[in-house]
Amino acid sequence: MTDTVTAGARTTSLHRVGRAVAVAAPGLVLAVLGLFHPRVLAQSTAGAWWQLHVVALPLFPLLAVALWVLLRGETGVVAWLARIAAYSYAAFYTALDVLAGIGAGYLVDRAQSGSQEANDLRSLGNDLGMIGSWSFLVAVVLTGFVLVRRDGWAALPGAAILFGGAASFLHGHIYWPSGGLAMVAVAGGCAALAWAAGTRPAPQPGGTAPVPSSS
16 A cells, blocks of 8 residues: 555656646747847848747747646636637747748848848837737736636745746847846746646545544
C-alpha cells in the first residue's frame, strides 16, 4: 500500500513539473529569440529581421496556448472570456509578426533604398499588434483572477509575475532588456500558476475535498 501511494505521489509530482515546464517553454524560447532580434530595421539588418520573425511566427501563439492549458477544466464565464482574449491576442499579434516582421523586413531586404511600403506595413502591423498585446494583458488578468479564486493564495505570486510580464510586453515586444525580461516573467508566472494548481487537496470520491482529521 505504501509503495502504491509513493508511486502515485511521484507520478503526480512529475506531472506537475511537466505541466510547469510546458507552459513556461513558449516564453523562455521567445526570450532567447529576442537576444537575436535587431534593434532597428535597416538594409544591413533586414535579412535577420524578417527571418527571425519567420521563426517566431509559430511561437507567439503558444503564449495563448499556455493560458488555455492553465485554464483547463474551468467552465465559468470569466474563464471563457480569458480564452477569447487569449485567442484575440494570438490572431492580432500574428498580424504584427507577418506585416511588421516578415513583410516589412523582406521589402527592405530587397529594396536598394528606403521603402515607404515597408514603413506602411510596420505602422499597420504595430497597430494590430497593440490590439494583440492588450488582449494578452486582459487574458492574463482574467486567468489570474480565475486561478487565484480556485487555488487561493498559492496562485497569487504566479499571477502577479505573469501580470508584470504581460504589462511590459505591451511595448517591449521581445527586445532586450524590457521585452526579453517580460518573456521571462511570463514564463515564470505561468510555471508558478501551474505548480500552484497541484497544491489543491485531492477530491474525495463523493466530489468534496478531504477534511483534515482533528485527532
